[in-house]
Amino acid sequence: MRAWQHTDPVEEIPLLGGDVTVGVVRAGDTVRRPLGPHSPLVHALLRHLEQVGFDGAPRLLGVDEQGREVLTFIEGEVAGRPRPRWAADEDRLRSVARLLRHYDDAIAGFIPPPGSVLDGPAIEHPDVRAATLDPPELVGHMDVTPENVVFRDGRAVALIDFDLARPATRLDEVVNALTHWAPLADPHDRDPQLADADVPRRCRVFADAYGLGLDARARLVDVTVLRSRRSWHVMRHRAEADGGGWARMWADGVGDVIRRREAWLVEHGPAITAALLA
Known part of the structure; x- marks a missing residue:
């Protein structure tokens, strides 16, 4: 370097x-x-x-x-907290999906240098083991939050903050993005701009713009539930082992947010799947 x-x-x-x-x-x-x-x-x-x-x-x-x-430094605007009104705009949502697909296609041929991929936390729990289902297809960004997408003229133009990049599937990437942009969350935990969002529709809009296949669409909710269960254990582990921002998020109740998301997904998952496959 x-x-x-x-x-x-x-x-x-x-x-x-x-x-x-x-x-x-x-x-x-x-x-x-x-x-x-x-x-x-x-x-x-x-x-x-x-x-x-x-x-x-x-x-x-x-x-x-x-x-x-x-x-x-990439010039543009990002959606901080509280979210701006444009966070609910469907055209922006489509542009995030297209940008993510462009990234996933660009990174597909990347082979990580030996020793550069860090092992995840060793957590022995059935929820963690069950979430490890599919072999990775690429090194995903895996942190496509509104803070990490740069917009210009109403269109997503760049991803930033690759600190959580890791081997993943394309479905993992879409699930991660939809968690924040649909959002896949209990209404209690959504930003006011997205509190009344039509989540099944927004999932369909994103999947269409990304070009997600039918098999992945059919599995999206189940994979999201499994990933959510694993996330609870991983977040708790990082809060205890690494402290810092992880501990702050855990103290602020992120574990409860994850549990509410899981319960909401179980209840509303059929509607999301129906929209994705309609």
Whole structure:
């Protein structure tokens, strides 16, 4: 990894909104982020995306004198909290799906460097084992939250924050995105802009724009329930083992949010599946 140097002092502006990573700043036309165990995979992934001409991700420039990775800053708007009114816009939803499909197609030929894929937490529980069903197809972004999608002129143009990238299936990617953008959540836990969202319709809109196959559509709800059950155990483990943002989210009740989502999915899953297959 090449060193990054600048000759003139640059004001650093904190970039807020993430749940886990701290110390992210903008400096001129760059973003500086702390390195971590995930960095070798992320750096190789970003280099691959640059090589194949995918323009919907930051470019990796190097490491600065403080040992932080340096990325290009992507101009645009992101949906922070509380969500803006446009978070419910279906055209934007379609553009997120198309961007994610473009990313998944671009990364499909990527082979992670040896040793760069971190092992997940060793959690011995039936819910965790049951959620490991399908062999991975690619290295997914797996954190397509509104904070991590950059828009320009009402269209999703870039994904940022690849810290949670990991081997996944295309269905995993869609489930992850829909969790935040449909959203797949109990109405009690939704942002006001999406509290009354027609979730089955939004799932269909997203699946159509992504180009999700019929088999994956039929399995989407079941996979989401399994992933949700696993997520509860993983989040609790990370809160206890890693602390920091994970512990804050757990203390704020994310475990209860996950349990409510699971119950809501069990009740409303048939309607979502029907919309996806109609």
